[in-house]
Amino acid sequence: MRALAALLILLIGAMPALAECRADRVELRGDWGQAQFTVELADTPQARGLGLMFRESLPRTAGMLFVYERPQHASFWMKNTLIPLDMIFTDRTGRVTRVHSGAIPGDLTPIDGGEGVFAVLEINAELAKRLGIAPGTVMRHPVFAGGPAAWPC
Incomplete structure (x- = not known):
């Protein structure tokens, strides 16, 4: 009984840390559950233009958030991207509007995210499908704090 009480106290004490929004982390949730990725921000024209080009690998729990x-x-x-990727497009609230799975390295075919895109999360290919990330999933990150966030920080 003491061990259970100690575990409960530990979990309750950790909750604020888990709920904290951080610039280097994106959290996603939906009917499928929750996931988080450590991210690099691409929030300038130069950073968005370079993206994940020329990289030979991406850790499984990492990604890049284009804002x-x-x-x-x-x-x-x-173009010049060496690893297959999933692209998760969101609106201003952080709600996923479109998911493109398995973008092919080096392919010059445009991948259309549609209108009203505010942020795009790139992660390793097939992870979105495996996790269940689909339109309607919500994303939490400090960049969504300036508007009506679907999942506020």
Whole structure:
């Protein structure tokens, strides 16, 4: 009984740390459960232009979060990108609007995210499908704090 009480206290004490939004972490949740990724931000035109190009690997729990100044039409391609990726497009609230699975390295075919895209999370290919990330999933990160966030910090 003491061990259970100690575990409960430990979990309750850790809850604020788990709930804290951080610039280097994205959290996602939906009917499928929750996931988090350590992210690099691409929030300038130069950083968005370079993205994950020329990288030979990406840790399984890592990604890159592309953030725009305002919602807009967004389209990506895989020129000079060496690893297959999933692209998760969100609106200003952090709600996932579109998921593109398995973008092919080096492919120049545009990957259309649609209108109203505010942020795009790139992660290793097939993870979105395995986890269940789909339109309607919500994302939490400090970049969504400036508007009506679907999952506030």
